[in-house]
Amino acid sequence: MQREQISVFDIFKIGIGPSSSHTLGPWRAAQQFVQALQQQDALDSVVQVKILLYGSLAKTGKGHGTDIAILLGLCGHDPVTFAVDQLDATIAEIHRLHQLMLGDNHEVSFFAEDDLLFLFDQSLPYHPNAVTFQAFLSTGKAVSETYYSIGGGFVVKEGGAGNMATEVDLPFPVDTxxxxxxxxxxxxxxxxxxxxxxxxxxxxxxxxxxxxxxxxxxxxxxxxxxxxxxxxxxxxxxxxxxxxxxxxxxxxxxxxxxxxxxxxxxxxxxxxxxxxxxxxxxxxxxxxxxxxxxxxxxxxxxxxxxxxxxxxxxxxxxxxxxxxxxxxxxxxxxxxxxxxxxxxxxxxxxxxxxxxxxxxxxxxxxxxxxxxxxxxxxxxxxxxxxxxxxxxxxxxxxxxxxxxxxxxxxxxxxxxxxxxxxxxxxxxxxxxxxxxxxxxxxxxxxxxxxxxxxxxxxxxxxxxxxxxxxxxxxx
Incomplete structure (x- = not known):
């Protein structure tokens, strides 16, 4: 059985409040989704993005700023360096123009009431904090990925690995x-x-x-x-x-x-x-x-x-x-x-x-x-x-x-x-x-x-x- 390896910098992460599981985690998930689109050479073909929030992310997402974090992540901003005094203005501009700049270089239309959905009565089995991103392409195809924000800013992609430090040979492996x-x-x-x-x-x-x-x-x-x-x-x-x-x-x-x-x-x-x-x-x-x-x-x-x-x-x-x-x-x-x-x-x-x-x-x-x-x-x-x-x-x-x-x-x-x-x-x-x-x-x-x-x-x-x-x- 593979051990989970956690660095000091996995436990202590620099980010923006108010919640590591509902703000920082979804922010990182959005960044990962954009990276996945880039790796598939699909980013420039995206014509629409939908975000589906499940379970606890849906029920307390508004109060925790989950929607704000996701939009900033999709636009290529990073929680470690983003100027917090620009947060309100940045989000207001997205809603005013009805536009997202994916990865800071590809513009798509965005209407929050249709494209960012809080599914209060739905939950996914792996973890209560789930978000699904759907990108619809000009080719008629779509890319869909689900991420789980499992606490402390840790994110797990459905069917993939988490975001802990790269696996190494630790001299003193510790689980307990x-x-x-x-x-x-x-x-x-x-x-x-x-x-x-x-x-x-x-x-x-x-x-x-x-x-x-x-x-x-x-x-x-x-x-x-x-x-x-x-x-x-x-x-x-x-x-x-x-x-x-x-x-x-x-x-x-x-x-x-x-x-x-x-x-x-x-x-x-x-x-x-x-x-x-x-x-x-x-x-x-x-x-x-x-x-x-x-x-x-x-x-x-x-x-x-x-x-x-x-x-x-x-x-x-x-x-x-x-x-x-x-x-x-x-x-x-x-x-x-x-x-x-x-x-x-x-x-x-x-x-x-x-x-x-x-x-x-x-x-x-x-x-x-x-x-x-x-x-x-x-x-x-x-x-x-x-x-x-x-x-x-x-x-x-x-x-x-x-x-x-x-x-x-x-x-x-x-x-x-x-x-x-x-x-x-x-x-x-x-x-x-x-x-x-x-x-x-x-x-x-x-x-x-x-x-x-x-x-x-x-x-x-x-x-x-x-x-x-x-x-x-x-x-």
Missing amino acids: ADELLHWCRKTGLKISEVVMENEQAWRPEINTKEGVLQIFTIIKECIYRGCHTKGCLPGGLNVARRAAGLNKKLIGDRSYNNFDEWLSAIRQTGNGFQNTLDWVSCFALAVNEENASFGRVVTAPTNGAAGVIPAVLMYYIVFCDGFSEERIIQFLLTASEVGSIFKKGATISAAMGGCQAEIGVSSAMAAAALTECLGGSQRQVLMAAEIAMEHHLGLTCDPIGGLVQVPCIERNTMGAIKAITASQLALQTNPDNAKVSLDAVVKTMWQTALDMNSKYKETSDGGLAINIPISLPEC
Whole structure:
């Protein structure tokens, strides 16, 4: 049986909010479809394109910007580099002119009401997040491909492979926590060091470090931007942004001009328990408010849970003196390995597993990373991940209005605090006394996902999504 190989850059992807499964994944799928047309020398023959959205992509696609992402992907824009401040104008122009520029060089007519269909009552068997692209050619033939957005920006083409890193011979292949612990015991390496050795099968170590630091650059820019942007979120719920106000309240009259000076000012506010909690919440809110506003974020491992790991990393940087490149790399490498174990053994898709698959996994990743960086043993690291997920089991995904706002944004603060608590518990515990293993909790999470009613899996058909009125004007 072929092992699934996942790189740190598969877990941490740079993209645009609000959802990795409903925005980033469909965006990548659209890009792949255009590439398929180009490879078949069919792009210049296309006269019409239809997009069919199924299952969860249909039910919450509008709130998650699935239609927007797909149109941008078809037009050749990339989520890593696309100027987010041009998003509204670009989409408005497509609808005004009724034209798509496929691959940025072939124009076809496009009428959204006829060509982009939300099939609310239809679902495909492989995964709830399905999209079919149909291209009709001037020759009378047609090209049709179906893609599944399986969480975290991962995309699988029907009948094809996923988009993980190119298959290589990894020195330390890992599918489970037990296998990871085996390699740590055999080599004496930390978890982050095992990950780095595996990453070198894809690229030189210096390139991995540069890439991880680029991930951190996007994270810190996102946090800083989110902590200094006021207003309310798009979508109609009239949700006010809170991070900027909280930052101003906590920072007081201290002045600063950039990220580094801001960190110094935060440290001056003290390290009391309540102050620390407030700052961790502020960091998490900032990221997910940016995410909800179609800002640039990093999947960690998803967009809906993108604030947990940055918040815990900032906690480590500010309150545990962890602001060094090597420490940041160590943190993110460790987190990525725990995320990959959940991806392989269960799911990181809320449409498959509810919010336990997003906030739960991100909390486990953050707990593990913090524990290693604070000097925990390999077993304590895995124990921290287990504790964090154990107390997210069964968490549902019931976004109000199909938006990644309520309860999603606040849940990132909860996931971050739980991660820090899990880390502290693990650091103060002898792993010999643990009753539950990380592999057992991964298995349990997957079983819980299979048992969970579909209305609690990112469909907005149950829970808070049907009990909270949403007839509020968009601000």
